[in-house]
Amino acid sequence: MDQNDINRLRGKTAVVGLAESGCGLASGWSAMEIMASAVHDALDDAGIKLREVDGVFAATAFHSMAAMSLSEYLGVKPKFADGSQIGGSSFLSHILTAAMALDAGLINVAVVAYGSNQKSAGGFKTISEAMPYEAQYQPRMPVTAYALSAKRYMNEFGATREDLANVAVSARDWALLNPRAYTHQDGSLTVNDVLSARPIVDPLGKLDCCLVTDGGAAVVMTRSDRAKDTKNTPIYLLGAAMEHHHRMISEMPDLVQTSAIESGKRAFSMSGYNPNDMSTIQLYDAFTINTLLFLEDLGFCKKGEAKELVKNNNIGPAGNLKVNTNGGGLSCVHPGMYGLFVTLEALRQLRNASGDDVGQRLDGGWIDNAKLSVAHGNGGVLSSQVTNIWGVSDTL
Amino acid sequence: MAENLKGTVGPEQQFKNFLSEGKFMIQRCKSLNKFFFHPRVAFPGSGERDLEWVEASGNGEVYSSSCNRRLPEKGGDFNLSLITLEEGPRMMARVEGIDPDKVEIGQKVKARISSLNGEPAVIFDIV
Numbered sequence: 001m002d003q004n005d006i007n008r009l010r011g012k013t014a015v016v017g018l019a020e021s022g023c024g025l026a027s028g029w030s031a032m033e034i035m036a037s038a039v040h041d042a043l044d045d046a047g048i049k050l051r052e053v054d055g056v057f058a059a060t061a062f063h064s065m066a067a068m069s070l071s072e073y074l075g076v077k078p079k080f081a082d083g084s085q086i087g088g089s090s091f092l093s094h095i096l097t098a099a100m101a102l103d104a105g106l107i108n109v110a111v112v113a114y115g116s117n118q119k120s121a122g123g124f125k126t127i128s129e130a131m132p133y134e135a136q137y138q139p140r141m142p143v144t145a146y147a148l149s150a151k152r153y154m155n156e157f158g159a160t161r162e163d164l165a166n167v168a169v170s171a172r173d174w175a176l177l178n179p180r181a182y183t184h185q186d187g188s189l190t191v192n193d194v195l196s197a198r199p200i201v202d203p204l205g206k207l208d209c210c211l212v213t214d215g216g217a218a219v220v221m222t223r224s225d226r227a228k229d230t231k232n233t234p235i236y237l238l239g240a241a242m243e244h245h246h247r248m249i250s251e252m253p254d255l256v257q258t259s260a261i262e263s264g265k266r267a268f269s270m271s272g273y274n275p276n277d278m279s280t281i282q283l284y285d286a287f288t289i290n291t292l293l294f295l296e297d298l299g300f301c302k303k304g305e306a307k308e309l310v311k312n313n314n315i316g317p318a319g320n321l322k323v324n325t326n327g328g329g330l331s332c333v334h335p336g337m338y339g340l341f342v343t344l345e346a347l348r349q350l351r352n353a354s355g356d357d358v359g360q361r362l363d364g365g366w367i368d369n370a371k372l373s374v375a376h377g378n379g380g381v382l383s384s385q386v387t388n389i390w391g392v393s394d395t396l
Numbered sequence: 397m398a399e400n401l402k403g404t405v406g407p408e409q410q411f412k413n414f415l416s417e418g419k420f421m422i423q424r425c426k427s428l429n430k431f432f433f434h435p436r437v438a439f440p441g442s443g444e445r446d447l448e449w450v451e452a453s454g455n456g457e458v459y460s461s462s463c464n465r466r467l468p469e470k471g472g473d474f475n476l477s478l479i480t481l482e483e484g485p486r487m488m489a490r491v492e493g494i495d496p497d498k499v500e501i502g503q504k505v506k507a508r509i510s511s512l513n514g515e516p517a518v519i520f521d522i523v
Contacts, residue, residue, distance in 0.1 A: 133433075133435075136517050137488055137512065138512075139464070148460040148462050148478055199463075200465060249488070
């Protein structure tokens with residue numbers, strides 16, 4: 001199969017509805033209830049009836065067979081379902097699978113969904129099994145894995161904890177513009193705040209780590225011919241690609257290079273656009289090191305140079321690169337698997353710029369004239385990397 | 397060849413059994429003359445199955461390191477590192493005999509078999 005055949009998916013499908021639910025704290029709500037609420041809200045947003053849904057895609061840290069459990073809960077009898085679990089990036093791969101199933105005519109309306117009540121249920125939740133050859137050393141996963149990458153990154157490129165801290169400072173500045181963000185009222189951060197936060201696994205401190213919140217999200221996808229007739233601005237899937245090279249951090253071939261190099265290259269190639277064409281850049285920032293790695297691996301700068309790129313709040317609201325404009329996993333929301341929130345922000349920025357009402361932001365929180373967004377998901381311990389490129393109709 | 401596994405144990409259990417006997421063994425693919433870790437039923441990526449166990453030299457170098465913070469009453473801070481073995485493969489382990497936050501990338505280390513939570517474990521010391 002040549003690249004033209006692979007690229008047949010470019011622009012063939014679109015998101016026509018989206019929603020989040022229970023972000024922050026949702027005491028008294030189960031993960032399923034939060035997820036299903038997001039699905040119903042996303043369908044309302046799309047103006048599509050539940051009974052039209054024939055494709056269901058879901059993953060959570062609460063359900064071993066999430067797509068089946070969600071279908072049952074909704075009362076939907078899907079003709080195609082996928083509950084693939086590759087960590088926090090699962091949803092970005094579900095979007096690729098949904099696009100394939102829609103394009104193949106297997107289904108007509110897909111929902112991709114996630115829900116978690118980890119915070120109100122007691123803290124970080126995982127259904128990951130213990131890793132053989134690692135578990136006996138009692139790593140604090142996933143933090144230890146990201147700390148090992150950060151330490152190696154600092155060693156190889158002369159980066160410092162201050163460079164990592166710059167990422168957290170900019171993420172918070174975005175959150176201050178986003179009333180939906182968990183830390184919206186918490187005030188700005190200084191580099192020193194980040195450096196002096198409680199150490200978790202050196203070199204990462206508490207403010208280098210993502211939030212622990214509740215929350216759910218959902219998007220509704222259809223083929224592009226139908227998307228034109230829905231009530232919102234459709235946002236088209238222009239490119240999508242995934243790759244992974246390891247599951248355990250001890251098996252990662254190179255701690256400072258992720259398989260986002262491959263997923264990004266193929267997703268951008270499918271889209272016909274370059275990193276520099278992106279109006280907004282949404283990266284899965286479970287930890288500060290992620291943002292540096294993904295800016296490099298997706299091609300926004302050369303390897304080892306992201307520490308320069310993030311200086312002087314250059315990825316903050318007043319900077320040149322519009323990165324994690326919701327506040328990210330660091331300062332907006334992180335219910336354990338953040339991928340669908342990366343997607344939501346990529347889509348919301350484009351819909352807002354197209355005139356849809358997708359909520360309020362303070363001045364500077366919405367990116368004017370945004371036409372293209374990259375949404376990049378990460379799963380496991382820098383393991384699964386999935387890149388989606390989204391665009392408005394002008395970009396088709 | 398693997399149809400009937402009765403009466404044998406897999407590579408993971410073999411590795412553990414070796415550790416219980418005080419031996420740190422890793423696998424080598426004979427036709428490729430390459431070592432790998434963790435233990436598997438075939439060489440990763442290309443699938444060769446002509447494998448043998450070889451005692452590791454125990455010599456290694458710190459590839460990366462982390463200090464995992466833990467309350468003193470729960471055992472205190474501990475080191476967790478990735479070690480590149482002289483034979484080529486990499487593994488997770490703890491480096492002991494040094495403050496957990498003082499382990500640096502590039503330091504030479506030597507393996508010994510100790511125990512963690514009642515199970516034999518490969519632990520490294522700074523050389």
